[in-house]
Amino acid sequence: MKVKLQEDVLKDQNLSANFNREHFNTSKTLVVNMMSSPGAGKTTLLEETIKLLVDQYTVAVIEGDLATDRDAERLRALGVQTVQINTVGGCHLDARMIAKKIPEFDLEEIDILFIENIGNLVCPSGYDLGQHYKVAVLSVPEGNDKIPKYPVMFRRTDMTIINKIDLLPYVPFDLEEAESDLQFINPSAKFQALSAKTGEGLDRWITWLKEAYQQCTKQ
Numbered sequence: 001m002k003v004k005l006q007e008d009v010l011k012d013q014n015l016s017a018n019f020n021r022e023h024f025n026t027s028k029t030l031v032v033n034m035m036s037s038p039g040a041g042k043t044t045l046l047e048e049t050i051k052l053l054v055d056q057y058t059v060a061v062i063e064g065d066l067a068t069d070r071d072a073e074r075l076r077a078l079g080v081q082t083v084q085i086n087t088v089g090g091c092h093l094d095a096r097m098i099a100k101k102i103p104e105f106d107l108e109e110i111d112i113l114f115i116e117n118i119g120n121l122v123c124p125s126g127y128d129l130g131q132h133y134k135v136a137v138l139s140v141p142e143g144n145d146k147i148p149k150y151p152v153m154f155r156r157t158d159m160t161i162i163n164k165i166d167l168l169p170y171v172p173f174d175l176e177e178a179e180s181d182l183q184f185i186n187p188s189a190k191f192q193a194l195s196a197k198t199g200e201g202l203d204r205w206i207t208w209l210k211e212a213y214q215q216c217t218k219q
Contacts, residue, residue: 013127016094016099019095019099020098020102021131023102024131025219027107030132031131033124033129033131033133034046034114034115034117034135035153036138036139037121037138037146038119039139040163040164042116043075044197047074049114050078052202054080059110060083060110061081061083062098062101062115063085066087066118067086081105083101083104083105093115093117093129095127095129095130098129115131122152133159133212135157135159137160137163138162138163138178140162140163140165141171143173144177147185151185154182155185159190160189160190161193162193162194165201166200179191
């Protein structure tokens, strides 16, 4: 038996994504959707990124987790507005969740809004939140097999960050292989290796964000 699809099952989600995008573009707020598996270091990377940006930019965060606001509290401690979304079991954020939180921000006063998505290498990649850029974070201890094994995630991102490169002397991970795998799956994606812990490579990430913000404000 054939089932005829009459309507896009993601219609409401995609309408919400367009709604969000319009608001972000109107306010000229750069929005970056950060995705990774649990433990890759997204929150630590955001902490260090915020510290390097707050003197020049007004930064805010939407923090996604299944439960608790522990990561949100870490970011609030840096003095940035952080709004929590708990999905209570949901494996990703969607555009409708983001749309409900937009009124809590004065977007006209925010230069850069980070969305820290649920820790998951599968579900988050399929949902447009209205962001300008999707960034995937992969950590060295996770191994070289993640990019080939989860191609949908890395195919749909604008940048892949390899975090925790300070551990390269201790775990088997090949940066050249990771970059090659990414280029095969997504030739247009940016590739950056860094350590949020030591700060190595963070300057290139910050430069990319500043350039992305300048591009956003020109639109």
